[in-house]
Amino acid sequence: MNKILLILKREYSTRVKKKSFLLTTLLFPVLYMALIFGTTYLGSSKQKLNVAILDESGYFTDSLLQSTNIIDSSILFSSVADTSIQSNYRKSGYDGYIIIPELNWQTGRENIKFITNKTHGTGTERIIERKLNIIWSEMVNEKLGIDIEKKTVLTQSSISIKEENQENLKADSGVSTAIGYGSGFLIYFILLIYGSQVMMGVMEEKTNRIAEVVISSVKPFQLMLGKIVGISLVALTQFLIWVACIFLIYNVGKLMGSDSAMVGSVVKGMQNSFESVNLPLVLGCFAFYFMGGFFFYSSLYAAIGSAINEDVREAQSLSFPITLLIIFAIFMMTIAIQDPSGPVAVWGSIIPFTSPIVMMARLPFGVPGTVPVWQLVLSMALLIIGFLCTTWLAAKIYRTGILMYGKKPSWKEMLKWALRK
Amino acid sequence: MNILEVHDLKKYFATQKAVDGISMNIEQGSIFGLLGPNGAGKTTLLRMITGIFYQDSGEIIFNGKKFNPEKDVEHIGYMPEERGLYKKMNIGEQAVYLARLKGLSKTDANSKIKAWFEKLEMESWWNKKVEDLSKGMSQKLQFVTTVLHNPKLIILDEPFSGLDPVNANLIKDEIFNLAKNGATVIFSTHRMEQVEEICKHIVLVNKGQKILDGKLADIKNDFKENIYSMQADNIPDQVFSTLFEVVKQTPDKLFIKLNENVKPNEVLQHFINEKTSIHAFNEVLPSLNEIFIKLVDGTAASRQFQKK
Incomplete structure (x- = not known):
C-alpha cells in the first residue's frame, strides 16, 4: 500500500510540476470557448449574396422585392428586366439569378431554379424561399380577401407545448x-x-x-x-x-x-x-x-x-x-x-x-x-x-x-x- | 551459511524450457558467478530470485527461510542487464524514489545517496537529468541505486557492459568492498574472462540446465590437461621425448602435454640435459572459455564462443 502511494506521488508530482500541465489547464478552457464562439461567429457572419430576379409573373415588383430586403438583408434581391442577365449576371455583380415564370396564384410552383455558378446550400435556398413567400402569401391573402386582422389570427393563433416534469418542477x-x-x-x-x-x-x-x-x-x-x-x-x-x-x-x-x-x-x-x-x-x-x-x-x-x-x-x-x-x-x-x-x-x-x-x-x-x-x-x-x-x-x-x-x-x-x- | 538456496527450480515458457531444474547454493559474503551463453536462462533464473517471475516448480530459500518476494525484495538489489532510469526525472529525486521503493525512509535515503555520490564523485549530478548523462555515467548511477539500501544480496546482470576500463575498475572495487562488508554478490555474465578475475565460486548454465558448479580453482584443476608452456632460447626444431608430446611450437615457446605419471621435474631435467637455456616453465590451466567450449562442444552455444 505504502509503495502504491510512493508511485502515485511520483506520477502525480512529475506531471503537475510540468509546464505543459499549467499551460493545458489554462489553455483548454480558452480554446474550448474560442471553438464555441468562433463557430457561432463564423456561422453568423455569412457573405451577402446579390440575386437578380427576372419576373415574368408580374407578382414580384421591384418595390416589393426591396421591402423584403429590409426584413432580411443576408440576401439582396434586385429586380431586372433584361433577359441578357442570363449570360452576364456575374459581370453585373450578381451571385445568381432567378427567372420567375408565369404563375397560377392558387397552386404556386415547385422548384423554380436559382441559377448560380457555385453551390450555396439549402440554408440559402430556405432564405430565398422565405423572402419570396412573404410577397407571395401577401398576394394570396389579398386574392382570398383576408385582411390584416384575419391574417394575424391565422398566423398567431396556435397551440404550443411545454414539458413539465412532476418529479422535478x-x-x-x-x-x-x-x-x-x-x-x-x-x-x-x-x-x-x-x-x-x-x-x-x-x-x-x-x-x-x-x-x-x-x-x-x-x-x-x-x-x-x-x-x-x-x-x-x-x-x-x-x-x-x-x-x-x-x-x-x-x-x-x-x-x-x-x-x-x-x-x-x-x-x-x-x-x-x-x-x-x-x-x-x-x-x-x-x-x-x-x-x-x-x-x-x-x-x-x-x-x-x-x-x-x-x-x-x-x-x-x-x-x-x-x-x-x-x-x-x-x-x-x-x-x-x-x-x-x-x-x-x-x-x-x-x-x-x-x-x-x-x-x-x-x-x-x-x-x-x-x-x-x-x-x-x-x-x-x-x-x-x-x-x-x-x-x-x-x-x-x-x-x-x-x-x-x-x-x-x-x-x-x-x-x-x-x-x- | 547460505544466503540463497535454490532447489530444482523450473520455469517453462510456451516455446522453451527457460530454466529446467536448476539447484544451487550461494554462500553469504561470496562473489558468485552465474555464467552461460545468451539465452541460457540466466535472466529468467535471476528474475525468479528477485521475485519478478514466479517459478513453475521448485523452491527458493532466502536467508534460511522460504523466499517471500514482498518482504525479501528489500534485502535484494537487482541491476538488470538492460539498464533503465526515468530519463526526464531529476537524478537526486530519482535515486530517492528508487530507494524508498526498497523501503528506506526519506531522510535515510537522502543521507545514503549523498554518501555514495560523494564516494563516486557524482555530487554535481543531483539536479541533472538522466538524459544529460553519458552511458557510462548512467551506468554508475544505476549501480548506486542498486546497492543503496544495503542489500544482503546484490544481483548484477552484466554490470560492466558499456563501461570504460577506468569506470569498470571503479565498480569492480566497489563490488569487492561490498562483499568484504558482508554482502553477497551474484554476478551474471556471458563474458567468461571477467569472472576469472572476480568470482570464487561459479555455476555454468546452458539451455536452462546447470552443467558445472564449484570453486573456480577446483574447476580449473579438474579440467587441466597436464599442459605446460616453456620459454627457452635454443629450442630445436624437432623435439622428441617419451616424457611428453608437443602440442604447439613457436620459435621461442613450446607447449607440451606431459604423459601419464611424468613429473614436471623430469621434463626440466630432460631439457637441462639437452643444454636448453630455459626462461620460464609453467603449467597452463584452461580458461573458463575453453572449459565451457569443451562442455558444450558442438552445440550452437559453443560455436558462439569459439568465434571470439
Whole structure:
C-alpha cells in the first residue's frame, strides 16, 4: 500500500510540476470557448449574396422585392428586366439569378431554379424561399380577401407545448441539455487525453527499461495501479481548477453584475442553471463517473502500453478499438440527450463501456424523474464491477507484457495472457 | 551459511524450457558467478530470485527461510542487464524514489545517496537529468541505486557492459568492498574472462540446465590437461621425448602435454640435459572459455564462443 502511494506521488508530482500541465489547464478552457464562439461567429457572419430576379409573373415588383430586403438583408434581391442577365449576371455583380415564370396564384410552383455558378446550400435556398413567400402569401391573402386582422389570427393563433416534469418542477430541458453535453464531452476528453497519457507512461517505462528495476521492488500490479490513480488525480486536479475558476468568475460577476449587461446575463444564465439542476448530485456523480470511467478505460490503455514496444504506430493500431468504444459512447450520448428516457439512453447509461459518458448526459435531466434511482444504482454498481474486471485483466496482460520485448503481440495473444492462471 | 538456496527450480515458457531444474547454493559474503551463453536462462533464473517471475516448480530459500518476494525484495538489489532510469526525472529525486521503493525512509535515503555520490564523485549530478548523462555515467548511477539500501544480496546482470576500463575498475572495487562488508554478490555474465578475475565460486548454465558448479580453482584443476608452456632460447626444431608430446611450437615457446605419471621435474631435467637455456616453465590451466567450449562442444552455444 505504502509503495502504491510512493508511485502515485511520483506520477502525480512529475506531471503537475510540468509546464505543459499549467499551460493545458489554462489553455483548454480558452480554446474550448474560442471553438464555441468562433463557430457561432463564423456561422453568423455569412457573405451577402446579390440575386437578380427576372419576373415574368408580374407578382414580384421591384418595390416589393426591396421591402423584403429590409426584413432580411443576408440576401439582396434586385429586380431586372433584361433577359441578357442570363449570360452576364456575374459581370453585373450578381451571385445568381432567378427567372420567375408565369404563375397560377392558387397552386404556386415547385422548384423554380436559382441559377448560380457555385453551390450555396439549402440554408440559402430556405432564405430565398422565405423572402419570396412573404410577397407571395401577401398576394394570396389579398386574392382570398383576408385582411390584416384575419391574417394575424391565422398566423398567431396556435397551440404550443411545454414539458413539465412532476418529479422535478425546476427542470429546464434546455439547461439540462447544455450541462449534459458539457459533462459528457468533458469526460470524453479526459478519457481520451489522460487514457493515452497512461498508455504513453507505461510505454515509457517499458522502453526505458526502468520497469524491470521497479518491479524488482514492487509488484507489477502496484506499479500499474499507482500510475493509473496518480494520473487520474492529475486529471481531477485539472478539473477542480476549472470548477474553481467558474465559481470565481461567477462570484466576481455577481458582485459587479449590475454594471455590465453582458456580464449580468452570463451570471444570470449560470444562476439559472445552478438552480434548475441538482448541482451537488451532478457534481458528485461527475466525480464518480469520471473516476470510474477513467479506471475502466485507463487500465485497458495501460495493458496496451505494456504490450507494445517503442513504435507509436503499434500503439495507435492496438489502442484503436478502445478509442472507438469511447467515440461510440459519445455518439450514444447525442442520441440519449434528445431522448433521455429512451432505450438507447437507458441501456447506454447502464452498460459500463458507455455509462460514464451517457449517464452524465442524462443526470442533469433529474433524479429520480428522468433517471430512476434503480438505474443510477445499477449503473454505478456495474461500473465498479466493470473497472475491477478490466483492471484485473489488464494487470495480467501488463505483468507479462511489461517484460516482453520484440514482436508486437496480437489481440489473441494478449487475451491468452489475460486468461492464463 | 547460505544466503540463497535454490532447489530444482523450473520455469517453462510456451516455446522453451527457460530454466529446467536448476539447484544451487550461494554462500553469504561470496562473489558468485552465474555464467552461460545468451539465452541460457540466466535472466529468467535471476528474475525468479528477485521475485519478478514466479517459478513453475521448485523452491527458493532466502536467508534460511522460504523466499517471500514482498518482504525479501528489500534485502535484494537487482541491476538488470538492460539498464533503465526515468530519463526526464531529476537524478537526486530519482535515486530517492528508487530507494524508498526498497523501503528506506526519506531522510535515510537522502543521507545514503549523498554518501555514495560523494564516494563516486557524482555530487554535481543531483539536479541533472538522466538524459544529460553519458552511458557510462548512467551506468554508475544505476549501480548506486542498486546497492543503496544495503542489500544482503546484490544481483548484477552484466554490470560492466558499456563501461570504460577506468569506470569498470571503479565498480569492480566497489563490488569487492561490498562483499568484504558482508554482502553477497551474484554476478551474471556471458563474458567468461571477467569472472576469472572476480568470482570464487561459479555455476555454468546452458539451455536452462546447470552443467558445472564449484570453486573456480577446483574447476580449473579438474579440467587441466597436464599442459605446460616453456620459454627457452635454443629450442630445436624437432623435439622428441617419451616424457611428453608437443602440442604447439613457436620459435621461442613450446607447449607440451606431459604423459601419464611424468613429473614436471623430469621434463626440466630432460631439457637441462639437452643444454636448453630455459626462461620460464609453467603449467597452463584452461580458461573458463575453453572449459565451457569443451562442455558444450558442438552445440550452437559453443560455436558462439569459439568465434571470439
